[in-house]
Amino acid sequence: MNDPSAPTRDADAPFAGVAVTRGNRVSFVAAVVAAILVVGIAAMPWWAERDQLRLVTEFLYLLALAQMWNLLAGYGGLLSVGQQAFVGLGAYSLVTLGLHGGLNVFAIVPLAGIVGAVVAVAISPLLFRLRGAQFAVGTWVAAEVFRLVMANMPFVSGGSGVSIANAVRGMSIDWRDAMTLWVALVLGVGSMLGIYALLRSRHGLALVAVRDSERSSQSLGIDVRRVKLLVYVAAAAGCAMIGALIFVTKLRVSPDSAFSIEWSTTALFIVVIGGIGTLEGPLVGTIIFFALREWLSDLGSIYMIVLGILTMLVVLLAKDGLWGLVAKRVDLPIFPLRRKVRGLDGP
Amino acid sequence: MSLLEARAIRAGYGDFQALHGIDFRVEPGEAVAIIGANGAGKTTFLRAIAGQLPLSQGNVRFDGQALDGWPAQRVAAAGMAMVPEGRMLFPSLNVEENLLIGGYSRRAGPWNLQRVYALFPILREFRLRNGTELSGGQQQMVAVGRALMANPKLLLCDEISLGLAPVVVRDIYRTLPQIRAEGMAIVLVEQDIGQALKVADRVACFQEGRVALEGIPGELTREQITLAYFGS
Amino acid sequence: MAEWINTILQGVLLGGLYAMFAAGLSLSFGVMRMINIAHGDMIVFAGYAAIAVASALGAPPFVAALIVVPALAALGYAAQRLVFNRTFGGDPMRPLLLTFGLSIVIQNSLLAVFSADVRGLDTGGLSTATLDLGGQIGLGVLPMIAMGAALATIAAVQWLFRHTRVGRAFRATSDDPGTAQLMGIDRHHIYALAMAVASAVVALAGVFLVMRTTIGPTDGPARLLYSFESVIIGGLGSVWGTVAGGVILGVAQAVGAKLNPGWGVLFGHLAFFLVLSLRPQGLFPKTRDR
Numbered sequence: 001m002n003d004p005s006a007p008t009r010d011a012d013a014p015f016a017g018v019a020v021t022r023g024n025r026v027s028f029v030a031a032v033v034a035a036i037l038v039v040g041i042a043a044m045p046w047w048a049e050r051d052q053l054r055l056v057t058e059f060l061y062l063l064a065l066a067q068m069w070n071l072l073a074g075y076g077g078l079l080s081v082g083q084q085a086f087v088g089l090g091a092y093s094l095v096t097l098g099l100h101g102g103l104n105v106f107a108i109v110p111l112a113g114i115v116g117a118v119v120a121v122a123i124s125p126l127l128f129r130l131r132g133a134q135f136a137v138g139t140w141v142a143a144e145v146f147r148l149v150m151a152n153m154p155f156v157s158g159g160s161g162v163s164i165a166n167a168v169r170g171m172s173i174d175w176r177d178a179m180t181l182w183v184a185l186v187l188g189v190g191s192m193l194g195i196y197a198l199l200r201s202r203h204g205l206a207l208v209a210v211r212d213s214e215r216s217s218q219s220l221g222i223d224v225r226r227v228k229l230l231v232y233v234a235a236a237a238g239c240a241m242i243g244a245l246i247f248v249t250k251l252r253v254s255p256d257s258a259f260s261i262e263w264s265t266t267a268l269f270i271v272v273i274g275g276i277g278t279l280e281g282p283l284v285g286t287i288i289f290f291a292l293r294e295w296l297s298d299l300g301s302i303y304m305i306v307l308g309i310l311t312m313l314v315v316l317l318a319k320d321g322l323w324g325l326v327a328k329r330v331d332l333p334i335f336p337l338r339r340k341v342r343g344l345d346g347p
Numbered sequence: 348m349s350l351l352e353a354r355a356i357r358a359g360y361g362d363f364q365a366l367h368g369i370d371f372r373v374e375p376g377e378a379v380a381i382i383g384a385n386g387a388g389k390t391t392f393l394r395a396i397a398g399q400l401p402l403s404q405g406n407v408r409f410d411g412q413a414l415d416g417w418p419a420q421r422v423a424a425a426g427m428a429m430v431p432e433g434r435m436l437f438p439s440l441n442v443e444e445n446l447l448i449g450g451y452s453r454r455a456g457p458w459n460l461q462r463v464y465a466l467f468p469i470l471r472e473f474r475l476r477n478g479t480e481l482s483g484g485q486q487q488m489v490a491v492g493r494a495l496m497a498n499p500k501l502l503l504c505d506e507i508s509l510g511l512a513p514v515v516v517r518d519i520y521r522t523l524p525q526i527r528a529e530g531m532a533i534v535l536v537e538q539d540i541g542q543a544l545k546v547a548d549r550v551a552c553f554q555e556g557r558v559a560l561e562g563i564p565g566e567l568t569r570e571q572i573t574l575a576y577f578g579s
Numbered sequence: 580m581a582e583w584i585n586t587i588l589q590g591v592l593l594g595g596l597y598a599m600f601a602a603g604l605s606l607s608f609g610v611m612r613m614i615n616i617a618h619g620d621m622i623v624f625a626g627y628a629a630i631a632v633a634s635a636l637g638a639p640p641f642v643a644a645l646i647v648v649p650a651l652a653a654l655g656y657a658a659q660r661l662v663f664n665r666t667f668g669g670d671p672m673r674p675l676l677l678t679f680g681l682s683i684v685i686q687n688s689l690l691a692v693f694s695a696d697v698r699g700l701d702t703g704g705l706s707t708a709t710l711d712l713g714g715q716i717g718l719g720v721l722p723m724i725a726m727g728a729a730l731a732t733i734a735a736v737q738w739l740f741r742h743t744r745v746g747r748a749f750r751a752t753s754d755d756p757g758t759a760q761l762m763g764i765d766r767h768h769i770y771a772l773a774m775a776v777a778s779a780v781v782a783l784a785g786v787f788l789v790m791r792t793t794i795g796p797t798d799g800p801a802r803l804l805y806s807f808e809s810v811i812i813g814g815l816g817s818v819w820g821t822v823a824g825g826v827i828l829g830v831a832q833a834v835g836a837k838l839n840p841g842w843g844v845l846f847g848h849l850a851f852f853l854v855l856s857l858r859p860q861g862l863f864p865k866t867r868d869r
Contacts, residue, residue, distance in 0.1 A: 133671065136614075141852075144848055151841060152842065300691075302687075305687045305688060307683065308684035440751060444750075448751050451744065
C-alpha cells in the first residue's frame, strides 16, 4: 500500500494512462509474417510448379475444413461427425448448377454456401433433439441419408458418379489452377480471420461462454439454442463452399467420395492433434497431417493407424493438442484474444 | 486409542479454502455433534474425512489406520458410512434396493435388511416403491437405513433434519439409541442445535473453517454456544 | 402377398440381430453415458476373431464363440480400466474422440491383417436352412437362432441389472457415482465390468454376424449406426425397447430393400428420423436425463 516505487495516482483520474489492449509484439510480428506468406502464396501461379500449386491448394482447403470443424466442436461445443453432408452438398451443387446449369464453377462456391446454410437450417430442428454424443452420431446418419439419396438419384447419375469436366471446359488448366488456389486461399485464410473476428466480437464471447457452461450462459440471458444454431449454420455454409472447391480439383463427383466420412475423420484428426478450441491448433494440425502423409503414405493402412493412435494419445495425454503443449510453455498468442490491462502498475 | 482422529485438516474447493486446520476426534461408541452456521465447513469436513475431498494438509486416522489419500470407496469399506446431505437416494433403485446397495461392502455386523425394517417399519410397506415417491422423512429413513446396512463402526450423519418437520425429526432421532446399541459411534452435523445437544456426548462448534468451541453439552452455556456459532 | 409377409418376417429376424448389436451399446451408454464410436468395429473385430479361431482350430462356430466371447470380455475390461476411464469425468467429448480414433485404428489394423476381402464363417449349411411355414412363407433357421440368442442375451442382461448385487451397483453408479462411492463401490471397476459385459454381448453379436453374412474390415461404422438407431427408436434406458427398436429398423430396411435394392439402409435411416421427429424420447423410454 505504501510502496515508494509505485507511481502515485492522481485521485481525480485514477485510471489515467491505463489501457486495455489485446495485441502484443508477437501477434504483430505474426501478422506481418502472415501477410508476407499470403502474398507469396497468391503469387504462386507465377513462380511455382503445378504439383506445388496443387499441394498448397489442398493444404488450404483442408485447413479451412479443419477450422470449420473446430468452430463447431472447439467453440460451439457441438461435436459433429457429419460435416461431410455439407461437403457433399457443395460437390453436388457443382453438378447441378455447374454441369447441368452451366454456371462458372468458381461462382458456384458462394452459392454452395447458401445451399449448405439453407439445408442446415432445415435439418437442425431434427438434429438438435439429440445432444452430445447422440448429436454426433445423428449428424453422421444425416450425412448417410444424403449419400444414399444421391446414390439413388439418376438426375445426378446415381451411385457411379459423374464427371464435371464439362463444367470447366473452356478454361485453361493454368487459369483454373490459379483460380482454385486463390479461392482456396480465400477460404483458408478467410475462415481463420472470420472465426477470429467472431471471437473478438460480442457474439464470440457468448460462444465461449456457452462452450464453458451452458447453464450459466442461459442465466445470463444468452440464447443458447440460437448461438448453437448460428454456429451450425455457419459451419455448414463453410463446409459446402469448401466442398464445392474440393471437387473442382477432383473433377469427378460420386456419392461415396462426396459424402465420405473421411472428410470428418481428417478434420477431426487435424483439429484434435493440433489443438481443439484454438485458432492456431488447426493450423499446426494441418502441417502435421501433411508431414505425416509425406512420410508414411507408402505404408497404406499403417498411415491411418498412426493417425488414429496419435489422436488417441493426444486425447489421453495432451488434450489441448500439440499447440496446447507449446502454448503452455511459451505464451505465444499469435491470435491474441485475451484482453490485458496495461498501466496499472506503471507504464 | 480414538476411533477417528483428524489433525490439522485443511481442505477446500479449488482456490477456496474451507477448512483452516481442524482437530477432531471420536472415541468408540461416542456421539459427537458438529454445529455451526451455513458455510462454516461442516459438510466439507465430513466429505474430507470420508475421502470424497482431498486434503490440502493434515491427516486422518481411522480405526488405527492412516487414511492417506484413500478414495472414498476404500474408506467406506473400512467401516465409515455416510448419510449424505440431501439424502441422495438412487433414483434407479427402489427402496429395498437402496437399502441393499448400502450393504455392498458385505461387512459383517448386526445390521441387515430385516433389522432396518424393524427400525423403520414404514419402509417395509414401501419397499418396492421408488424413493422419489416417499416423503422427506421417509427418504431420510431410507438414507439412514442404507448407511446402517454397511455395518459401519462410524456413522456420519450430514444434516438429517434438513427440510423435515420437527415431529419427523424427533421420530428419527428417537431411533438413535437403537442405532447405537451395539456401540456404533456417530458424528452428527446438525442445524437443529436442540436435537444435537440432546443426543450428543460431545459437541464441536465450527465457525468459518475452524473449531470455535468444544465440550460436553451439559457443561456449555447458551452464551458460549451463541458466541462460537456466530462469532464476535 | 406371401412375398411381403416373408419380407416382414425377415425384417423382424434381422431386427433380432440388430437388437444384439444394440444391446452392448445400450449397456455402456446406460452405465457410463458413453457412446463408443468403435462399437461397430468391435463387432466386426469379434467376427474376424471368430473366423480366425474357427479356421485355426478347425472348429464349428459355437466353439469359436466359447473362446471369443470371454476373450473379448477380458479385453473390454482392460481397455475400459486402462484407457477409456482416463477420459471420463471431464469434457464429454473426450471419450468420443478417443473411441473415434480407436475405430480408425481397428478398421485399418483389420485391413492390414486380413486385406479388404470379405470373409464369413462356415456354418455347414445352417445359413441357408429354412423352416417352411407353408404357403410359400419360410423363416431362415439361422436368423431364428440369432433372434433367440438375442432375446436370451437381453433377458440375461436384464436379470443381471435387476436382480444381482453387481446390477444394483451398475444402476447406482450410473445414477450418482459420487454417492455410489460412499457405498464402497469402486466406479473404475464398475465401469470396466460394464464394458466387459457389453464386450461379451458385442462378441456374441459378431459371431452371429459372420455366420449370417460376409464382412469386410470397414463394415464397423454401419453396425454402429444401426445399433444407435435401434437404441434411439426403442428409447434410451430400456433394454427391451432396444429389441423393439431393432425390429422396427430391421423391418424398415427389409421393406425398403424389397421396394428397391438401393433403398434398404435408407429406409432404416428415414424410420430413425421419423421416430426422432414424432417421438424423440423413443418408443419405450426409461432413463431420466442427468
